[in-house]
Amino acid sequence: MGFYAIEDLIGHDYIPQLIADVTAAINYWPEHAGKFWPVLDDLGPDSTWFARHTTGVEFYRFLLFVKRGLNPRDNPHIVDKEIYITGYNSNLARVADAEKALIAKGKPVNEEALLEVIGFQDRHYVEDYLAGIKRYEFDNVTNRFVPRG
Numbered sequence: 001m002g003f004y005a006i007e008d009l010i011g012h013d014y015i016p017q018l019i020a021d022v023t024a025a026i027n028y029w030p031e032h033a034g035k036f037w038p039v040l041d042d043l044g045p046d047s048t049w050f051a052r053h054t055t056g057v058e059f060y061r062f063l064l065f066v067k068r069g070l071n072p073r074d075n076p077h078i079v080d081k082e083i084y085i086t087g088y089n090s091n092l093a094r095v096a097d098a099e100k101a102l103i104a105k106g107k108p109v110n111e112e113a114l115l116e117v118i119g120f121q122d123r124h125y126v127e128d129y130l131a132g133i134k135r136y137e138f139d140n141v142t143n144r145f146v147p148r149g
Contacts, residue, residue: 001055001074004066019059022066025051035124036088036145038079040072085136085145091122092136095129 009015028051030044043052055074056067072078098117102109114126133147 001067001069004068006064006066007062009062009064019064021050022054022057022064025054026056026071028071032142032144034144036084038077039081039084039145041078042073042143043071081138085138088125088145089135091125092129092134094118094122095125096134099129 006018025048028043028047030040030047032044033040052071053068054066055069055071058065058067095114095118098114099109101117102113107113111126111130114130115123118126128147131147132149135148136145137148138144139146
């Protein structure tokens with residue numbers, strides 16, 4: 001890990017493109033990743049060297065710092081896959097319990113009613129559940145989480 005410091009960023013035509021390239025590199029999202037960013041530990045072979053080795057940027061007046069490291073493995077927010085999927089499936093089960101509670105009360109089961117029970121911050125679990133996904137499992141062949149009904 002380390003930093004590159006690029007100074008005197010004033011009056012050069014290439015600066016906007018440089019900044020765009022750096023931003024695109026640290027925000028690179030591989031096709032195989034799906035939506036589970038907390039467990040993304042490899043960008044895959046299609047990523048550029050710059051994307052795999054750039055973890056952040058800092059801008060100051062006429063100065064750019066590019067933080068080097070292994071992207072995304074140096075990200076402190078990467079979570080163990082098994083722990084993450086267990087938690088995700090637990091939240092899908094919470095939605096199933098909310099559905100049962102609504103049915104028991106004779107209330108309609110829809111996104112709005114489920115969000116009232118679950119809470120808006122967990123809307124992605126409700127969306128998955130209503131799409132027919134009851135749980136996710138990790139597929140070691142494709143190295144992805146796959147939905148199970």
